[in-house]
Amino acid sequence: MTEPPEAExxxxxxxxxxxxxxxxxxxxxxxxxxVSLNVRRGEVFALIGPNGAGKSTLMKILTTMQPMTxxxxxxxxxxxxxxxxxxxxxxxxxxxxxxxxxxxxxFENMMLSARLYLIPAEQRRRMIHExxxxxxxxxxxxxxxxxxSGGMAxxxxxxxxxxxxxxxxxxxxPTVGLDPDGRKAVWANVAALQRETGAAVIFSTHYMDxxxxxxxxxxxxxxxxxxxxxxxxxxxxxxxxxxxxxxVFTTLTEEVPA
Amino acid sequence: xxxxxxxxxxxxxxxxxxxDAEVAKLIHDPWxxxxxxxxxxxxxxxxxxxxxxxxxxxxxxxxxIDFLAPGVLAQSVLxxxxxxxxxxxxxxxxxxxxxxxxxxxxxxxLVLGKALASGARGASQGLVIYACSALMGVKLSxxxxxxxxxxxxxxxxxxxxxxFSLVIACIVKTRERFMGxxxxxxxxxxFASNAIYPLAMMPDWLKAIAxxxxxxxxxxxxxxxxxxxxHSQFGVGTDFAVLxxxxxxxxxxxTRMYPRLTE
Ligand SMILES: Nc1ncnc2c1ncn2[C@@H]1O[C@H](COP(=O)(O)OP(=O)(O)O)[C@@H](O)[C@H]1O
Ligand SMILES: [Mg+2]
Numbered sequence: 001m002t003e004p005p006e007a008e009x010x011x012x013x014x015x016x017x018x019x020x021x022x023x024x025x026x027x028x029x030x031x032x033x034x035v036s037l038n039v040r041r042g043e044v045f046a047l048i049g050p051n052g053a054g055k056s057t058l059m060k061i062l063t064t065m066q067p068m069t070x071x072x073x074x075x076x077x078x079x080x081x082x083x084x085x086x087x088x089x090x091x092x093x094x095x096x097x098x099x100x101x102x103x104x105x106x107f108e109n110m111m112l113s114a115r116l117y118l119i120p121a122e123q124r125r126r127m128i129h130e131x132x133x134x135x136x137x138x139x140x141x142x143x144x145x146x147x148x149s150g151g152m153a154x155x156x157x158x159x160x161x162x163x164x165x166x167x168x169x170x171x172x173x174p175t176v177g178l179d180p181d182g183r184k185a186v187w188a189n190v191a192a193l194q195r196e197t198g199a200a201v202i203f204s205t206h207y208m209d210x211x212x213x214x215x216x217x218x219x220x221x222x223x224x225x226x227x228x229x230x231x232x233x234x235x236x237x238x239x240x241x242x243x244x245x246x247x248v249f250t251t252l253t254e255e256v257p258a
Numbered sequence: 259x260x261x262x263x264x265x266x267x268x269x270x271x272x273x274x275x276x277x278d279a280e281v282a283k284l285i286h287d288p289w290x291x292x293x294x295x296x297x298x299x300x301x302x303x304x305x306x307x308x309x310x311x312x313x314x315x316x317x318x319x320x321x322x323i324d325f326l327a328p329g330v331l332a333q334s335v336l337x338x339x340x341x342x343x344x345x346x347x348x349x350x351x352x353x354x355x356x357x358x359x360x361x362x363x364x365x366x367x368l369v370l371g372k373a374l375a376s377g378a379r380g381a382s383q384g385l386v387i388y389a390c391s392a393l394m395g396v397k398l399s400x401x402x403x404x405x406x407x408x409x410x411x412x413x414x415x416x417x418x419x420x421x422f423s424l425v426i427a428c429i430v431k432t433r434e435r436f437m438g439x440x441x442x443x444x445x446x447x448x449f450a451s452n453a454i455y456p457l458a459m460m461p462d463w464l465k466a467i468a469x470x471x472x473x474x475x476x477x478x479x480x481x482x483x484x485x486x487x488x489h490s491q492f493g494v495g496t497d498f499a500v501l502x503x504x505x506x507x508x509x510x511x512x513t514r515m516y517p518r519l520t521e
Contacts, residue, residue, distance in 0.1 A: 060520075065517075065520055065521075066520070095356040097352065097353025098353050099353040099356045101354050108279065108282050112275050112276075112278075113357070113361070115275030116275050116362070117361060121271075
């Protein structure tokens with residue numbers, strides 16, 4: 001029995017993402033064809049799909065970085081189109097490209113974020129040092145970020161994006177290009193932050209194994225549509241006994257009409 | 259009352275965060291500042307020396323080198339500021355721009371923060387040009403009020419041309435195209451102005467362009483404030499009004515366009 005691909009949140013917290021029929025076209029290219037999605041506070045939510053599926057476009061729309069063609073979306077209780085600044089105050093975003101500035105030190109990058117997010121002056125240094133400590137970057141704080149490994153730079157960006165305790169943290173392919181240790185460190189840190197702050201975490205990936213271990217629910221996205229939304233076990237059960245998440249992925253992305 | 263003061267304080271915090279980050283980069287890598295100081299020195303030394311012997315340049319009361327020094331200052335501020343659009347495209351390509359745009363900082367604070375950083379670079383050029391001019395015998399005015407005026411002009415002109423450059427960047431969007439357009443714009447802005455020769459020497463069509471060129475107003479005010487015996491042709495009040503007006507319009511336009519650089 002297949003349910004409509006509508007995200008039904010499992011937990012009972014308030015909704016922090018409510019997307020309704022979000023559509024985005026680039027000329028003739030339909031990047032998103034009516035995506036509806038709900039995520040609750042405290043959830044870890046994965047967006048899984050092949051290259052070009054629309055993951056980044058969805059994230060950019062939800063983080064106010066791009067307008068949508070039609071549909072509506074609320075994030076952290078505010079409309080992304082009409083209350084963009086209120087949304088921005090309450091979210092963190094780790095974009096697909098590295099966004100930490102390589103020509104600044106780790107500490108300077110953190111200070112930049114602390115001031116942009118208006119963390120009170122007397123708390124900045126303490127909060128930055130705590131965050132760098134937690135991310136295992138304390139010893140590297142004075143080094144230019146261009147000397148960091150990929151994993152270190154990602155951890156710094158996560159620290160930058162969470163300093164202001166966002167309600168929702170968006171991460172676009174946060175572990176792409178990292179070695180297994182780097183990936184593990186990223187997820188350990190995100191999990192710890194998530195536990196402490198109760199934020200919702202929404203990330204995209206095309207590694208199924210990664211999603212399975214980390215997320216509460218996932219959405220499979222292909223050609224701008226959500227093919228399925230649910231807990232990993234639920235989706236596996238839908239395809240058949242003994243199915244792996246990879247099977248789920250293959251089956252569902254093939255089902256989506258072009 | 260308090261709410262209002264906090265809003266202003268918050269805005270300044272965000273604006274200065276952007277400017278400070280740029281200044282920190284300059285401190286990490288001062289080579290850029292050093293290499294950019296070479297060009298104005300060469301202009302003063304070589305161009306200034308040769309042109310001083312060309313008869314018929316009506317350079318006012320002083321020598322040609324006196325006439326040239328403010329023009330060279332304006333030129334180096336222009337060349338530094340015009341680079342900001344390219345750096346914005348660069349930051350977009352790297353992903354750094356997202357970090358700014360996803361923050362709650364008002365877009366105008368981001369634009370003005372970059373403009374201020376450009377002003378800091380311009381001011382460092384000013385220092386070099388003052389030192390070099392003094393060594394070459396230019397009769398500079400060191401009256402505090404004049405110095406403050408010159409700093410204000412450097413900040414205004416930096417804001418004007420860096421923001422203009424940002425607007426161009428938002429239109430052309432790629433590095434390659436910006437390089438082409440940048441070359442094509444910088445030279446006319448410089449040569450179609452009163453920076454290296456007086457308006458009186460120009461044919462009428464060029465004079466008309468130069469009078470519509472904000473750089474001419476910057477140079478005009480600099481001539482009056484930088485030099486001990488300087489005077490302005492348009493009036494310093496007019497010069498400032500033109501510059502402030504241009505900055506105002508460009509900041510409004512850039513504020514609207516800047517976020518679209520990531521689309
Ligand atoms: N700025 C753009 N201009 C034109 N097409 C775009 C743009 N951004 C994305 N697209 C197209 O939209 C689709 C979805 O892209 P994207 O969201 O980046 O996918 P993903 O992140 O899942 O790889 C792709 O077909 C892509 O080519
Ligand atoms: Mg992507």
